[in-house]
Amino acid sequence: MREGxxxxxxxxxxxxDEDAIREVTQVTLETLSEWTVRxxxxxxxxxxLAAADHPDAILLDVMxxxxxxxxxxxxxxxxxxxxxxxxxxxxxKVQAADVRRLLGLGVKGVIAKPFDPxxxxxEVAQALGWEPEQRGIPERRLKWRES
Amino acid sequence: MARIVMAGFPADLGExxxxxxVQADVCCxxxxxxxxxxxxxxxxxxxxxxHRLHSPTALEILTELRNGARHGKLPVIYCxxxxxxxxxxxxxxxxxxxxxxxxxxxDPNELARQVARTLGLPAPHRSTDVEEHxxxxxxxxxxxxxxxxLSRVEVLEQTGVALLESSLLPELREQxxxxxxxxxxxxxTLGYAAGxxxxxxxxxxxxxxxxxxxxxxxxxxxxxVALRLDVESTPLAAEALQPPEKRSTxxxxxxxxxxxxxxxxxAAGQNLHVQTVREFHGVREAISTHVPDVVLLDLLVSGQExxxxxxxxxLSGRTPPVPVIVLTSKDGFTDRVEVARRGGRGFLAKTSSAxxxxxxxxxxxxxLHAGDARIMAVDDDPQVLALLRNLLGPRKVxxxxxxxxLRFWDxxxxxxxxxxxxxxxxxxxxxxxxxxxxxxxxxxxxxxxIFLTRHDDAETINRVFTAGADDFVAKxxxxxxxxxxxxxxxxxxxLRRNMLETDPVTGIWNRRKASQMxxxxxxxxxxxxxxxxxxxxxVAGLKDINERQGYGAGDARLRQVSQTLSDGLRSEDVFGRWxxxxxxxxxxxxxxxxxxxxxxxxxxxxxxxxVQAPSGDELHLILSAGVAQYGEDGTxxxxxxxxxxxxxxHASTGGGGKVAHAGWVKDSPGTTRHLDVVLxxxxxxxxxxxxxxxxxxxxxxxxxxxxxTAAKLLAGPDxxxxxxxxxxxxxxxxxxxxxxxxxxxxxxVLEDCRAIILTSPSVANEAxxxxxxxxxxxxxxxxxxxxxxxxxxxxxxxx
Numbered sequence: 001m002r003e004g005x006x007x008x009x010x011x012x013x014x015x016x017d018e019d020a021i022r023e024v025t026q027v028t029l030e031t032l033s034e035w036t037v038r039x040x041x042x043x044x045x046x047x048x049l050a051a052a053d054h055p056d057a058i059l060l061d062v063m064x065x066x067x068x069x070x071x072x073x074x075x076x077x078x079x080x081x082x083x084x085x086x087x088x089x090x091x092x093k094v095q096a097a098d099v100r101r102l103l104g105l106g107v108k109g110v111i112a113k114p115f116d117p118x119x120x121x122x123e124v125a126q127a128l129g130w131e132p133e134q135r136g137i138p139e140r141r142l143k144w145r146e147s
Numbered sequence: 148m149a150r151i152v153m154a155g156f157p158a159d160l161g162e163x164x165x166x167x168x169v170q171a172d173v174c175c176x177x178x179x180x181x182x183x184x185x186x187x188x189x190x191x192x193x194x195x196x197x198h199r200l201h202s203p204t205a206l207e208i209l210t211e212l213r214n215g216a217r218h219g220k221l222p223v224i225y226c227x228x229x230x231x232x233x234x235x236x237x238x239x240x241x242x243x244x245x246x247x248x249x250x251x252x253x254d255p256n257e258l259a260r261q262v263a264r265t266l267g268l269p270a271p272h273r274s275t276d277v278e279e280h281x282x283x284x285x286x287x288x289x290x291x292x293x294x295x296x297l298s299r300v301e302v303l304e305q306t307g308v309a310l311l312e313s314s315l316l317p318e319l320r321e322q323x324x325x326x327x328x329x330x331x332x333x334x335x336t337l338g339y340a341a342g343x344x345x346x347x348x349x350x351x352x353x354x355x356x357x358x359x360x361x362x363x364x365x366x367x368x369x370x371x372v373a374l375r376l377d378v379e380s381t382p383l384a385a386e387a388l389q390p391p392e393k394r395s396t397x398x399x400x401x402x403x404x405x406x407x408x409x410x411x412x413x414a415a416g417q418n419l420h421v422q423t424v425r426e427f428h429g430v431r432e433a434i435s436t437h438v439p440d441v442v443l444l445d446l447l448v449s450g451q452e453x454x455x456x457x458x459x460x461x462l463s464g465r466t467p468p469v470p471v472i473v474l475t476s477k478d479g480f481t482d483r484v485e486v487a488r489r490g491g492r493g494f495l496a497k498t499s500s501a502x503x504x505x506x507x508x509x510x511x512x513x514x515l516h517a518g519d520a521r522i523m524a525v526d527d528d529p530q531v532l533a534l535l536r537n538l539l540g541p542r543k544v545x546x547x548x549x550x551x552x553l554r555f556w557d558x559x560x561x562x563x564x565x566x567x568x569x570x571x572x573x574x575x576x577x578x579x580x581x582x583x584x585x586x587x588x589x590x591x592x593x594x595x596x597i598f599l600t601r602h603d604d605a606e607t608i609n610r611v612f613t614a615g616a617d618d619f620v621a622k623x624x625x626x627x628x629x630x631x632x633x634x635x636x637x638x639x640x641x642l643r644r645n646m647l648e649t650d651p652v653t654g655i656w657n658r659r660k661a662s663q664m665x666x667x668x669x670x671x672x673x674x675x676x677x678x679x680x681x682x683x684x685x686v687a688g689l690k691d692i693n694e695r696q697g698y699g700a701g702d703a704r705l706r707q708v709s710q711t712l713s714d715g716l717r718s719e720d721v722f723g724r725w726x727x728x729x730x731x732x733x734x735x736x737x738x739x740x741x742x743x744x745x746x747x748x749x750x751x752x753x754x755x756x757x758v759q760a761p762s763g764d765e766l767h768l769i770l771s772a773g774v775a776q777y778g779e780d781g782t783x784x785x786x787x788x789x790x791x792x793x794x795x796x797h798a799s800t801g802g803g804g805k806v807a808h809a810g811w812v813k814d815s816p817g818t819t820r821h822l823d824v825v826l827x828x829x830x831x832x833x834x835x836x837x838x839x840x841x842x843x844x845x846x847x848x849x850x851x852x853x854x855x856t857a858a859k860l861l862a863g864p865d866x867x868x869x870x871x872x873x874x875x876x877x878x879x880x881x882x883x884x885x886x887x888x889x890x891x892x893x894x895x896v897l898e899d900c901r902a903i904i905l906t907s908p909s910v911a912n913e914a915x916x917x918x919x920x921x922x923x924x925x926x927x928x929x930x931x932x933x934x935x936x937x938x939x940x941x942x943x944x945x946x
Contacts, residue, residue: 018329018332018333019292020292020295020336020337021332021333021336023284023288024284024285024288024336024337027281027284027285028281028284028285031280031281031284032281063328091332092329092332092347094347113331113332113333113336114331114332114333114334114335114336114337115336116336117285117336118278118281122269125269
């Protein structure tokens with residue numbers, strides 16, 4: 001029996017107020033990796049989903065109205081339910097000083113916007129130290145091994 | 148660095164894999180002995196074996212490998228050569244520790260994916276399906292979010308104007324900084340690389356604080372102009388992210404030099420590159436340097452037909468197969484069957500003209516590239532379905548198989564196939580029954596149906612055709628025959644669809660199809676509250692060309708114009724031939740003013756490309772356009788067309804070459820002339836640049852050279868000219884600009900006329916003085932004409 005059959009797919013949560021970014025991120029991650037993607041449109045919603053869903057990682061936008069990325073991160077870190085979940089910032093701030101400041105807040109990495117949709121899955125996996133995964137069990141792979 | 152040894156594969160597959168994994172060392176060897184040599188080196192991290200490897204064989208090498216100490220655990224990917232030998236596969240995995248097995252024909256993408264997975268390397272971005280899927284998805288997001296993006300650009304434009312007016316409020320500045328920041332991140336992700344950079348620069352300017360220097364403010368305005376231009380002119384479809392389309396190559400293998408030359412001449416207009424090989428022996432070498440998209444093969448190239456047949460078989464059997472069209476002097480049924488059996492994709496008589504040959508080649512290519520033919524096969528025999536999957540798998544078709552005819556209806560609706568393959572005899576519900584019902588349903592009445600039958604007796608054939616079949620293939624199925632029949636049907640379907648939808652002269656949509664598409668967009672605009680604009684472009688001068696140079700010349704010129712126009716449009720714009728001398732453009736998400744802007748650019752592109760007629764005398768086509776917006780100028784296609792047509796007729800007066808929007812008010816009778824823009828400036832060259840920019844957008848304009856004349860015509864108790872916007876250069880002869888402005892303010896002209904001042908860089912507070920006098924905007928000299936036109940447009944929008 002293949003070891004992969006019962007493996008749970010990794011879950012990743014994207015928190016961004018920008019509808020278009022959420023859509024692109026979701027479609028590219030779901031296509032290029034085997035991760036299950038959920039999205040939240042605000043820090044508040046993100047915290048709720050993170051506590052309920054316990055994703056394997058969170059991609060968190062920095063600049064959001066009401067509750068920005070760093071504040072959301074603080075709240076995530078203050079709850080035992082979400083404290084351990086690794087977080088990556090997603091930001092259009094590109095200057096080295098900004099990136100250093102963000103890294104200092106205790107995230108696993110910072111992903112710059114704009115990003116190339118075709119590269120995002122690789123970047124995320126690398127930042128989290130995950131082994132890169134590719135999508136899909138190709139049809140022509142032998143099926144009999146599963147039986 | 149990972150080291151991959153590939154053994155027994157064609158060189159091009161190895162090259163391909165090298166490109167996929169630039170971070171790995173890919174080493175290709177042909178023979179068994181070389182593999183053993185390579186494996187002496189300890190640092191190999193993956194072995195990819197082809198079953199066909201010999202002396203020693205792949206199995207011998209593997210057994211040796213597993214018994215040795217050095218590479219006992221080396222991961223191996225094993226490619227079987229023919230069919231599915233389950234016993235062999237089991238042995239490979241259980242006894243010989245093979246990690247992955249791939250089945251023929253090898254899919255290079257699949258191989259690359261397995262290599263990446265085994266080595267833990269990042270996924271190669273060569274798997275075009277995945278890439279296309281993502282690019283399509285991004286294009287879709289771009290299309291849906293375009294109006295939202297444009298409204299954010301508008302905030303930046305307002306900010307730019309406020310900056311120039313030094314009237315920027317902190318709230319707007321903050322909002323603009325936020326929007327610029329978000330746009331910088333978003334636009335690049337959606338493929339607007341330049342737009343992203345402009346937004347980033349705008350953000351940086353805004354971070355400098357509440358007030359900017361004059362040159363910074365001007366730069367800001369220029370950036371907003373450039374930003375809008377990039378967003379509006381970037382095509383929305385996936386092409387934007389893809390590298391430019393490469394030219395397709397046709398390899399002609401024929402001793403007949405003349406024919407090759409004629410084919411080359413014929414192909415020049417079709418974006419088809421022709422390469423010729425005259426010797427049988429040169430073919431393999433030619434293909435090893437560059438794999439052509441299609442090969443045209445004269446079977447008698449070596450003098451021996453057997454050589455030709457062997458070459459055909461070799462090319463068709465490559466991974467991936469090279470499609471071959473055969474050229475022969477024999478044209479018997481058995482010859483055709485023989486060619487089809489060896490994988491030939493087409494059969495042409497040696498007497499065919501170069502035109503016919505190129506047409507056959509381009510048809511085959513479009514079939515190869517179409518990629519999205521959807522085929523649904525229903526058969527209760529899983530072996531038949533497996534065979535179909537095997538046959539069609541390597542071709543670019545999307546195949547759905549169904550072994551239970553009772554699930555047919557759900558699957559038909561969900562999958563929406565282009566072609567059906569049905570088994571005659573199935574339990575519970577026969578294919579004949581299914582076909583009869585399909586033919587009685589209007590939605591599916593046109594779909595090609597091919598039957599698979601166990602019997603080819605007269606009665607069965609009769610039953611099949613009576614039920615409405617297009618074709619049948621008797622079991623046991625002969626692969627090439629079935630493929631030929633399927634692709635023939637798809638070809639014809641494709642051709643018929645094209646004929647129903649496109650204009651034969653220009654190749655763009657015909658009126659029927661364009662109307663249909665625009666009606667869809669109107670629906671969308673209605674539901675989502677988005678703007679939709681329709682433009683009619685009239686072509687004048689066609690009659691002259693037709694009469695003096697013949698219809699062929701007229702058609703050629705029209706084709707050229709339609710090509711230029713279509714190059715300048717976004718791919719989701721509807722572009723069609725409306726009548727003999729009219730084109731139609733449907734633009735979703737654009738208001739009529741944006742539409743006018745777009746059309747002005749298109750017309751300019753056509754003007755630039757003015758050609759000399761072959762006879763030497765210049766015959767120009769003059770294009771004029773009218774733009775109407777849904778909601779404002781009409782609520783359905785018919786009324787929109789009517790408004791656009793009226794505007795177009797207006798634009799074509801006085802020499803034409805202009806764009807007008809609907810709702811153009813004629814001059815009211817009386818002595819006063821109502822104008823959109825009056826330019827008051829001394830420099831004739833600059834004035835004519837601006838006049839051109841404004842008039843080609845349909846604005847009524849007038850140029851006045853000195854201040855006194857301007858004061859006389861615009862001011863006073865009963866002015867002769869009345870303008871919505873007046874642009875005044877401070878440096879004027881007679882009466883200077885500031886004095887003219889004073890005079891206009893004094894006489895109350897500025898109450899319903901917006902003044903923009905062109906200030907000189909040397910005088911410090913000129914702009915401020917002008918604004919205090921009642922000017923609404925200013926631009927510092929030396930100016931950039933598009934920026935000034937942009938300021939004028941904004942003032943007109945506000946007027």
